Structure formats: C-alpha cells, structure tokens
Amino acid sequence: MLFAMLMIAGSLSGCSAWTYVSNADERETFDDISYSPPAHWLLRTPTNNYLKLSSNSWIKKVNFNRMRLTRNGVLLETIELFSIDQKDAFPFLRKSVTEKTKVEDLAEMYVAEHLDSYSVTIVENEPAKLANRDSFHITAKTMNSDGIELTRQHYGFIYKKKLYVITYKAPTKYYYQQYINTFEKLLKSCKVE
Amino acid sequence: MPFYANLVPAGELVITKHEATNRLFHSARKAETLMHRLKLVVNDSAIENYLLNIIQILYPEYEGMFTVNIFHGYDANAFILPNGKVFISTSMLAMCENEAQIAFVLAHEGAHFMKRHSYKEYDKFITNIEQTLESSRNMTATYSRFSQTQELEADKIGMDRFQSLQYDGNQAIRFFIVSSQEDPTDDNEGATKYSTHPKTVERTYRLEKRLKSKKGVIREKEYLKFAIKYRIPTYQEYIRGYDYDTIIRQYESRPELTKFVPEYWFFLGEAYRQRGEISDHEMQLDAYQKAIEHAPDFAPTYASMSAYYADLNELEKAMQFYREYIDKLPGSIKHVKHSYFSEWYNAALVESNDRLENKKTVGLK
Numbered sequence: 003m004l005f006a007m008l009m010i011a012g013s014l015s016g017c018s019a020w021t022y023v024s025n026a027d028e029r030e031t032f033d034d035i036s037y038s039p040p041a042h043w044l045l046r047t048p049t050n051n052y053l054k055l056s057s058n059s060w061i062k063k064v065n066f067n068r069m070r071l072t073r074n075g076v077l078l079e080t081i082e083l084f085s086i087d088q089k090d091a092f093p094f095l096r097k098s099v100t101e102k103t104k105v106e107d108l109a110e111m112y113v114a115e116h117l118d119s120y121s122v123t124i125v126e127n128e129p130a131k132l133a134n135r136d137s138f139h140i141t142a143k144t145m146n147s148d149g150i151e152l153t154r155q156h157y158g159f160i161y162k163k164k165l166y167v168i169t170y171k172a173p174t175k176y177y178y179q180q181y182i183n184t185f186e187k188l189l190k191s192c193k194v195e
Numbered sequence: 196m197p198f199y200a201n202l203v204p205a206g207e208l209v210i211t212k213h214e215a216t217n218r219l220f221h222s223a224r225k226a227e228t229l230m231h232r233l234k235l236v237v238n239d240s241a242i243e244n245y246l247l248n249i250i251q252i253l254y255p256e257y258e259g260m261f262t263v264n265i266f267h268g269y270d271a272n273a274f275i276l277p278n279g280k281v282f283i284s285t286s287m288l289a290m291c292e293n294e295a296q297i298a299f300v301l302a303h304e305g306a307h308f309m310k311r312h313s314y315k316e317y318d319k320f321i322t323n324i325e326q327t328l329e330s331s332r333n334m335t336a337t338y339s340r341f342s343q344t345q346e347l348e349a350d351k352i353g354m355d356r357f358q359s360l361q362y363d364g365n366q367a368i369r370f371f372i373v374s375s376q377e378d379p380t381d382d383n384e385g386a387t388k389y390s391t392h393p394k395t396v397e398r399t400y401r402l403e404k405r406l407k408s409k410k411g412v413i414r415e416k417e418y419l420k421f422a423i424k425y426r427i428p429t430y431q432e433y434i435r436g437y438d439y440d441t442i443i444r445q446y447e448s449r450p451e452l453t454k455f456v457p458e459y460w461f462f463l464g465e466a467y468r469q470r471g472e473i474s475d476h477e478m479q480l481d482a483y484q485k486a487i488e489h490a491p492d493f494a495p496t497y498a499s500m501s502a503y504y505a506d507l508n509e510l511e512k513a514m515q516f517y518r519e520y521i522d523k524l525p526g527s528i529k530h531v532k533h534s535y536f537s538e539w540y541n542a543a544l545v546e547s548n549d550r551l552e553n554k555k556t557v558g559l560k
Contacts, residue, residue: 095437097437104535105535106532106535106536109535110437111437113435114435114436114437115437118269118432118435118436118437120233120234120235120267120268120269121233121234121235127534128534128535129534129535129538145232145233145234147229147232147233149232
C-alpha cells in the first residue's frame with residue numbers, strides 16, 4: 003500500500019530559458035538521445051530537477067532531467083522528455099530496473115508508479131520501437147478537476163543505465179489530434195548516441 | 196454561548212448559524228460534483244438501494260435524508276457528507292464479509308450525521324474535503340477529519356443502533372480485525388490515513404463492553420449477492436498498483452478468501468511474481484495451478500502461465516497455455532501482457548509450426 007506522500011519539486015539549474023525553434027532540421031540532444039524538435043514550437047532547455055519524496059518511514063531525493071516543448075502553452079499541448087537513473091526510476095515501488103528488464107514488466111511498473119489512479123484510464127499498453135529500441139507505449143486518459151479530459155502518450159525504455167520517457171499530453175478535444183502527427187515525427191527523429 | 200461561536204476565532208468575521216450551514220452544504224455539494232466529474236462514482240443502483248434500505252432502517256428518523264453512493268476507492272473507506280450523502284469505496288465493499296459488517300459501517304457513518312460532527316469540525320472539514328479531492332491518488336486519505344472522541348462516539352451510537360436491529364455485535368469487532376489485517380499501518384504511529392481514528396485495540400475493547408450476549412443476524416449470502424463482483428476489480432487494482440504485500444497478507448490471514456473468490460489464486464500468483472523473492476517462483480506456479488483448478492474459465496491465468504514457461508524457455512508449454520488464453524479471451528479481464536506477448540508469440544507460433552513440419556528453423560531471440 004502506497005503511503006501518503008509529500009513531494010517537493012525543485013530545480014537545481016536556476017533560470018531556464020524558452021527558445022523558439024525556427025528550423026525543422028535542427029537537432030537537439032537530451033542526455034544520450036538526439037531528436038529534431040518541431041519547427042515553430044517553444045523549447046525549454048533541459049533542467050535538472052529533483053523530487054523529494056517522503057512517506058512515513060523514508061525520505062528520498064530523486065534527481066531527474068526534463069525537457070519540455072509546447073506550441074500554445076504547457077497547459078495545452080506539451081511534449082516532455084524525462085531521464086532518470088535506473089535505480090531511482092521507481093521510488094515508490096522500491097524496484098530498480100536494468101536494460102535486461104522486460105518491456106512488459108517495465109510498462110507494468112510504470113503504470114503502478116505513475117498512472118495508478120482511478121481518474122486515469124489506460125487506453126493502450128503495447129510494445130513499440132523508439133530510437134530502434136524496444137519500448138513500452140502507454141496511452142492514458144485522465145479527467146482534471148475542471149472536467150477537461152486529457153490524453154497522454156508515454157513511450158519509455160532503458161538505455162545506458164537511465165530510464166528515458168517521452169510523453170505527449172493534450173486535451174482530448176481538438177488539441178490532441180491537431181499535434182499528434184508532430185509528436186510522431188519527433189519520435190521518428192529520435193536516435194540514441 | 197451561541198452554536199456558531201466556536202466555529203470562528205475571536206476577532207474574525209462572525210458567520211451566522213445559517214451561513215455556516217449553507218457553506219457546509221455548498222462544500223458538500225461541490226465535493227459530490229467533483230466525485231462525479233472525476234468519474235469516481237460507480238453507478239450500481241442495486242447495491243445503492245440495498246445499502247440505503249439498511250441505513251434508513253438504522254436511522255428511521257432521518258428518512259429521505261440519506262443517499263448512498265459507491266465510489267472507486269483504493270483504500271477501504273466510507274464517509275458521510277453534511278448533506279447526508281454516504282460514500283462507500285469499492286474496496287470497503289470487497290473487504291466486508293457480510294451484511295452485518297457493512298451495516299455497522301453505515302451505523303457508524305449515520306451517527307456522525309446524527310451528532311452533526313461535521314458542524315463541530317467545520318474548519319477541518321471544509322479544508323480537507325476540497326484539498327483531498329483534488330489529489331485523486333490519496334483522495335480518501337483525510338476525508339473523515341473527525342476527532343478521536345467523535346469517532347468513539349460514532350462507534351458507540353452505531354453499535355447500539357446496529358444491535359437494536361438484531362445484527363450480530365461480534366461482526367462489528369470482526370470488521371475491525373479484518374480491516375487491520377487489510378492494512379497493518381492502521382495502528383502505527385505517524386501520519387497514516389487513520390491518524391484521526393483511535394487505535395483498533397481501543398475501539399474493539401470499547402465495543403466488546405457494549406456487546407450483547409445474544410447471537411444476531413449476519414446475512415452473508417444476501418450481502419455477497421450484491422458485493423462479490425467488487426472483489427476481483429479490487430484485487431486487480433492491488434496488482435496494478437504493485438501492492439503485492441496486501442494480497443499476500445490477506446491470503447495469509449484469511450485463506451478462506453479463495454473459497455469465496457477462486458480467482459484469488461491468480462492474483463496471489465501475480466503477487467508472488469511481483470514480489471520476486473527466491474521462494475516465490477515455486478509459490479507463483481502453485482497459485483496459478485490452483486487458479487486453473489478452481490477457476491478454469493478465468494483467462495488471465497493462462498497468459499501468466501504462458502509467460503512463466505516462456506521465462507523457463509519451455510516453448511511448447513508456453514505455447515499451449517497461450518493458445519488456451521486466446522481461446523478464453525472474449526469476456527475476460529484484459530491482460531496487459533497479451534499485447535506484449537502477441538508479437539513474440541506470433542513469431543514463436545510460426546517457429547513452432549515449422550519445427551513440427553520439419554521445415555527450415557529460424558533462431559528466436
């Protein structure tokens with residue numbers, strides 16, 4: 003049973019800038035992945051963040067990197083890349099993973115760690131290929147407290163001792179379909195270094 | 196001293212009795228709306244009416260004031276809003292063993308309503324009901340922010356009402372025992388969801404003092420007729436949340452669960468798989484085999500058996516169970532592993548057929 007938790011998210015990198023992506027041919031790197039950000043989107047330079055997780059009996063500080071992309075604002079459509087050390091990937095489950103962990107088990111742990119809520123409906127959970135690596139592909143819908151349904155896709159795999167996750171989130175009505183092709187192009191452009 | 200005097204600190208804006216009531220009712224309606232908007236409420240009018248009948252018989256003087264709603268809840272929880280809306284989680288329905296136990300829960304909640312405890316804890320109630328609903332994961336963590344004294348008072352009144360309807364008082368005590376087996380952190384120090392509740396030992400001690408000697412009504416079959424369908428989804432949520440500890444602990448403390456729900460063996464097998472200790476591998480297989488023996492039509496067991504033998508590189512057995520899973524798939528709980536297996540297994544099926552026909556073989560990864 004997961005305990006009530008207190009999370010404090012902080013940024014260790016100070017101010018991070020939003021930059022405008024003018025050219026579709028630009029390549030950016032995020033840790034060991036390179037990708038082409040979509041033109042005319044805003045890119046927030048990768049930041050090192052941490053989550054301070056506490057429950058009744060333990061406190062843990064977990065570092066992770068995050069990069070964000072948006073077209074109309076982060077409360078609308080957002081593409082995010084996360085990387086986290088494989089031993090810290092699942093702090094609540096207290097499970098560590100390796101590159102040998104099967105993708106279906108990785109997906110199961112990811113759902114248990116991040117998507118285990120009654121307001122989240124898992125629509126799809128299937129294998130996929132990302133940057134020529136086996137990854138999980140989860141599509142989930144959630145309702146926020148304003149009654150707006152959001153759809154979010156999650157792709158994830160382990161590479162060089164890190165869990166990489168790429169997500170695309172947008173309100174289901176109108177915004178999700180409008181930029182899904184952009185997201186898929188970004189996925190196709192991903193390469194591991 | 197006027198009723199509302201203790202609701203607002205001295206020097207603050209004075210809220211009249213009617214305003215306090217209105218604010219509480221407004222917050223209660225808001226909380227109810229949010230529950231529906233987050234799609235947390237289950238529409239099951241059969242069990243809602245069944246439980247409503249029980250609470251109306253317990254508190255006939257409040258006829259028409261109660262409504263019972265079932266909500267998806269990870270924790271076994273029940274609460275009542277100031278406007279008489281009772282919410283009971285699906286996990287609570289799965290945990291209770293008979294009508295007497297759920298009647299005690301309703302009697303306890305009705306006592307909070309009768310004694311207007313939410314009016315006396317006005318500040319805590321307003322803050323907590325709105326905040327905790329926003330965080331859907333731990334949303335049931337602090338619903339009932341009544342004081343320990345109020346909880347004991349609700350136990351006392353609930354027990355008296357409950358026994359006056361000839362329910363077996365021992366089931367009220369049994370309810371706390373089962374609840375503490377479900378969640379042993381119940382009596383731990385620290386900020387758990389039950390930190391506002393008195394310890395189980397104290398509650399059961401006080402209830403034993405009010406116990407009538409005559410054995411009362413339990414009504415197990417009537418209750419299970421409505422509630423048994425919530426057990427499998429509850430266990431499924433435990434596995435989805437990687438809460439294998441709860442499944443294993445429940446089985447160790449109440450092995451009779453497998454008689455009520457033969458599919459429990461499958462969830463036990465999954466729990467051993469998730470825990471992954473050295474001895475769990477054998478216990479996992481044993482549990483799956485019992486699931487096939489006692490619930491042969493439950494499809495997910497075959498998918499898990501298939502995965503088990505695939506891990507051991509026993510291809511023929513893996514394929515055999517996988518084919519049985521595919522045959523049984525319509526109408527079963529969708530097993531997430533199926534989509535991950537299907538690519539591998541489709542390739543393995545071709546490989547296997549080729550071998551049988553002595554055709555050219557291709558090495559599998």
